Amino acid sequence: MAEKVQNQTLHIAKSSKKDEFYTQLIDIEIELEYYKEHFKGKTVFCNCDDPRVSNFFNYFFYNFEELGLKKLIASCYNNKEHNLFNNYSTVNGYYAEYSGNKDGNKINRPEEINIIAFKEDGDFRSVESINLLKQSDIVVTNPPFSLFREYVDQLIKYDKKFLIIGNINAITYKEIFKLIKDNRAWLGIHLGRGISGFIVPEHYELYGSEARIDDLGNRIVSPNNCLWLTNLDISKRHEDIVLTKTYFGNEIDYPKYDNYDAINVNKTQNIPKDYRGFMGVPITFLHKFNPDQFELVKFRKGNDDKDLSINGKCPYFRILIKNKRLQM
Numbered sequence: 001m002a003e004k005v006q007n008q009t010l011h012i013a014k015s016s017k018k019d020e021f022y023t024q025l026i027d028i029e030i031e032l033e034y035y036k037e038h039f040k041g042k043t044v045f046c047n048c049d050d051p052r053v054s055n056f057f058n059y060f061f062y063n064f065e066e067l068g069l070k071k072l073i074a075s076c077y078n079n080k081e082h083n084l085f086n087n088y089s090t091v092n093g094y095y096a097e098y099s100g101n102k103d104g105n106k107i108n109r110p111e112e113i114n115i116i117a118f119k120e121d122g123d124f125r126s127v128e129s130i131n132l133l134k135q136s137d138i139v140v141t142n143p144p145f146s147l148f149r150e151y152v153d154q155l156i157k158y159d160k161k162f163l164i165i166g167n168i169n170a171i172t173y174k175e176i177f178k179l180i181k182d183n184r185a186w187l188g189i190h191l192g193r194g195i196s197g198f199i200v201p202e203h204y205e206l207y208g209s210e211a212r213i214d215d216l217g218n219r220i221v222s223p224n225n226c227l228w229l230t231n232l233d234i235s236k237r238h239e240d241i242v243l244t245k246t247y248f249g250n251e252i253d254y255p256k257y258d259n260y261d262a263i264n265v266n267k268t269q270n271i272p273k274d275y276r277g278f279m280g281v282p283i284t285f286l287h288k289f290n291p292d293q294f295e296l297v298k299f300r301k302g303n304d305d306k307d308l309s310i311n312g313k314c315p316y317f318r319i320l321i322k323n324k325r326l327q328m
């Protein structure tokens, strides 16, 4: 199955004029493994996905029964420059729905599912796409990065559960950080190198030392700068970070900021177990964050609203946290 799907993806990617990153089936499989209990009886919507080629659509189609899904919907955006299929109009987007094999209805492969044309272009913000969103419980996809804030904002507005791929930098957007701070979104399991790479079209530069052409001829780039963002609970989120270091006796390793009463910690593993005050940690801390153990206090800025600094130098984006266990 994987071979066929990936070949199709390549074919479509080749015909695309736009820079596109297609998610590999393997990366979807290894992440979704951790969320299975959330899908029973649910409608899943992949709203930036061509149902004929998307590996998200393929994943949910082939795992429909195992997950106990109610319905699967995928919709595809189609703008004027981006026409994936010659037999479809250049302006209409389209979508497909699958409710499992029942009532004598036997569909063996995703390609056998009827494609339904939208009246508009299938933009995730269009009325037609939002109508599908309203019917859905969980949105799972890799959306366009340039529209990430707007994309997440819409999911929140319609109170949807989601599991989506974004760039690690998205954490630094104040809107996204606020969601994380308020415990309305968190990082999934895989991030950075944990997401193996994306299939890109032929005209796309194969950049980076890990760029490759796989056995199926797919052109893969591994930017190693992506993450999964979700509001589906995962057990990892409830595991404490094991703290082994101490602040007292090692104060020199934990300088205070010039513009906030907090100590700087360079690595998550170096968070001292005995410090009750505020601590500034790198954004990668969020990958290990357990909201029962730590509180997220503030992002990046000191009291003067400038970047946190130590003797005038600013370490890369810091998040201010506090150890909740020591407050009891």
Ligand SMILES: C[S@@+](CC[C@H](N)C(=O)[O-])C[C@H]1O[C@@H](n2cnc3c(N)ncnc32)[C@H](O)[C@@H]1O
Pocket (backbone or CB within 6 Å): 020, 021, 022, 023, 047, 048, 049, 050, 054, 055, 056, 076, 077, 082, 122, 123, 124, 125, 141, 142, 143, 144, 145, 147
């Ligand atoms: C990063 S690619 C990922 C594609 C697919 N979700 C996957 O993971 O393989 C983002 C996709 O969003 C589509 N897209 C761009 N703008 C969109 C919009 N306004 N509404 C819906 N989809 C859009 C692009 O055409 C592109 O296929």
